[in-house]
Amino acid sequence: MSPRLTLLLLVLFAMASPMMAADGGITIPNSLAMGIASGLCALGQGKAIAGAAEGMARNPGAEGAIRFALILGLVLIESLALYTLVVIFAKA
Numbered sequence: 001m002s003p004r005l006t007l008l009l010l011v012l013f014a015m016a017s018p019m020m021a022a023d024g025g026i027t028i029p030n031s032l033a034m035g036i037a038s039g040l041c042a043l044g045q046g047k048a049i050a051g052a053a054e055g056m057a058r059n060p061g062a063e064g065a066i067r068f069a070l071i072l073g074l075v076l077i078e079s080l081a082l083y084t085l086v087v088i089f090a091k092a
Contacts (some may be wrong), residue, residue: 030088037084044077 013028052070056063 034081034084034088038081041077041081045074048073048077 013031048070052066055066059066
């Protein structure tokens, strides 16, 4: 992303935030927390899927166990982002 576009998005975000916060909406720190949580959860999910795909390719006999562990792991990773969302709206 170009620096000009980043600056424009930051300015628009800063201008829109007081409007949302006027009626008890979402503030900048809450939005940043959700963005960080979602971004890190996405990175974790990508790494988990890549590892599971590699494990299934190396050992097709263990595909069922790997798939179960993958789905359980993805559910737990996704719950972290949902917990952050709940906390943000509970504080607002």
